[in-house]
Amino acid sequence: xxxxxxxxxxxxxxxxxxxxxxxAWIEDGRITQVEHHYIRPAEMRFxxxxxxxxGIRPADVEDADEFPAVLSRLQDRLERATVIxxxxxxxxxxxxxxxxxxxxxxxxxxxxCTVQVAKNTWPRLPSAKLxxxxxxxxxxxxxxxxxxxxxxxxxxxxxxxxxVGVSHVRELPGKLGMVAGRLTATGYTTxxxxxxxxxxx
Numbered sequence: 001x002x003x004x005x006x007x008x009x010x011x012x013x014x015x016x017x018x019x020x021x022x023x024a025w026i027e028d029g030r031i032t033q034v035e036h037h038y039i040r041p042a043e044m045r046f047x048x049x050x051x052x053x054x055g056i057r058p059a060d061v062e063d064a065d066e067f068p069a070v071l072s073r074l075q076d077r078l079e080r081a082t083v084i085x086x087x088x089x090x091x092x093x094x095x096x097x098x099x100x101x102x103x104x105x106x107x108x109x110x111x112x113c114t115v116q117v118a119k120n121t122w123p124r125l126p127s128a129k130l131x132x133x134x135x136x137x138x139x140x141x142x143x144x145x146x147x148x149x150x151x152x153x154x155x156x157x158x159x160x161x162x163x164v165g166v167s168h169v170r171e172l173p174g175k176l177g178m179v180a181g182r183l184t185a186t187g188y189t190t191x192x193x194x195x196x197x198x199x200x201x
Contacts, residue, residue, distance in 0.1 A: 002027050003169045004081045005114075005154035007146045008094040009054040011061075012047040015090075015097035018067060019046070019056050022146030023074070024154040025081075026169065029161070031154050036147035037074075038064035042101065054144045067098045071107070078107045082170050082180075086130045086153040088113035088191055092183060105185040112172065112180055113191040114156045120176040120193060121160040130156070 003026040011017040018039045025033040038061045046058055064070075085091035088111055099106050118128045125136055131143050134152050137159050141152040157169050164175045173180050181191035 001170075002077070002081045003084060003154075003157070004078065005084045005086075005150045005157065006091055007085065007149035007153060008091050009056060009144065009146050010050060010094060011041045011043075011056070012045050012050055014043075015094045016101040017041045017043065017045070018094050018098055019061050020054070020146040021070065021074075022148065022150035024147070024150040025077075026154050026158065029158065029168075031151060031158070034147050034151050036145075037070050039070050040064040040066050042066060054146075066102075068102050068104060071099075071104065075107050078109055081109060083109045083111040083183075084114055084117075084153060084157050084169065085111065086114045086149065086156065088115075088181065092181065092188065095183070096188065106183050106188070108184050110170075110180045110182050111191060112157070112169070112178070114153050114160075116178055116191060116193045117160050117172055117176065118156055120178065121163050 005024040007022045008018045009020040011019040019041055020039060021037050023035045024031050040061045044058050051057055092111060096106060115128045118133045130152055133156050134141060139152055139155045142148040160172055161169055166175050177194040179192045182189045
């Protein structure tokens with residue numbers, strides 16, 4: 001069963017305004033495929049702050065599919081995967097709020113937050129932000145590019161697997177005192193941490 005790291009970028013402050021999704025698929029302990037999909041928001045309102053962060057403009061997505069079509073192409077694979085995201089509370093809320101906006105059932109999957117993974121694996125790091133953790137790990141990526149952020153998130157998870165001595169990303173919660181979140185067709189539970197820390201640095 002694969003693991004996939006995901007990252008959303010949004011057009012404005014609304015969580016239901018995704019304009020891009022990146023995915024990095026992990027199999028056999030390595031990233032095997034990275035995808036980037038533009039998404040046309042239902043409301044083509046791009047805030048200057050969001051554009052300054054990710055650089056995506058209305059012209060980039062005007063010919064892209066809206067979220068239901070993008071999700072339909074990904075849903076079968078997502079529902080067979082463990083999903084990971086850096087600050088999963090944000091990315092999972094984008095998934096939820098956009099599904100709610102379009103009247104779609106949520107896809108069903110377990111998920112992990114690599115912010116929590118990083119904090120529990122390397123607790124002495126001064127910051128668990130994606131760029132800070134990747135600087136520590138020597139992972140080179142372009143921050144706030146959806147595909148690159150997904151790749152970086154996947155790289156953090158794989159580094160944690162090696163650091164704490166487990167064989168699969170799905171084993172991280174048990175080793176780190178975490179509980180995976182769960183998204184179902186009708187609701188969700190959050191990814192949480194009991195505070196048990198594995199000191200890898």
